[in-house]
Amino acid sequence: VTQTLTHMSDGFFIYRAAEGEQILFANPPLLRMYGCDSIQEFRSLVGNSFRGMVHPEDLNRIENEIREQIQQSNQKTDFIRFRIVRKDGTVRWVDDCGHLEESQPDGNLFYVFITDITDTITEKQITELLRKNKKLEG
Numbered sequence: 001v002t003q004t005l006t007h008m009s010d011g012f013f014i015y016r017a018a019e020g021e022q023i024l025f026a027n028p029p030l031l032r033m034y035g036c037d038s039i040q041e042f043r044s045l046v047g048n049s050f051r052g053m054v055h056p057e058d059l060n061r062i063e064n065e066i067r068e069q070i071q072q073s074n075q076k077t078d079f080i081r082f083r084i085v086r087k088d089g090t091v092r093w094v095d096d097c098g099h100l101e102e103s104q105p106d107g108n109l110f111y112v113f114i115t116d117i118t119d120t121i122t123e124k125q126i127t128e129l130l131r132k133n134k135k136l137e138g
Contacts, residue, residue, distance in 0.1 A: 010115050013050075017100055017108035021050035024109070033094070033116055035087035045087055050110070055083035055091065060136045061129070066098065076100040081117070081129060092118045093126070 011030030016022045026042055034053075036042040046052030054062055062082045069078035078098045083091050098112040 010113050011094075013053075013112050013114070015050045015110050015112070017110050023048050023050065023053075030114060033086075033092070033114070034084060035090075041087070053084060055085055057133055058082040058129075061133050062096075064136065070100050076102065081121070081125075092116050093121045094118075 009029055011033050012025075012027045013023055013030050014025040016024065023043065023046070026039060031037070031039065031042045034042055034045060036045060051059060062080045065080050066078045069080075070076055076099060078096075078100075080096045080098070082094060082096065084094055085091055093116070095115045095117050096112055097114075098110045101109045101111060
């Protein structure tokens with residue numbers, strides 16, 4: 001399984017669904033998405049936390065969306081869209097599909113596939129997401 005996750009084109013990562021949201025695994029395509037050459041560089045860039053992977057202005061919105069979707073889903077899945085900030089400072093848009101695996105020996109874990117959609121997201125979609133961010137700030 002690890003070899004498959006290493007050679008796929010989409011990003012994939014696993015993180016703890018508890019305080020700190022510590023990243024336990026990240027595949028090479030995810031590291032490249034963030035402009036990092038090693039897992040150590042990636043962990044440093046994002047503070048080894050899922051929260052650090054998300055553009056700060058999108059954080060409140062996506063935390064609310066994840067919580068609501070997980071509560072309403074029998075499969076404990078969420079589909080969210082947010083911005084990331086690469087190591088070089090450039091901003092990219094991603095689609096994130098997560099699955100909450102409950103009651104693991106080490107606590108609940110999120111398994112997440114992530115795809116860079118920067119070149120396909122529309123201005124209308126961007127405007128709507130940024131409007132939702134502002135609504136949650138207010």
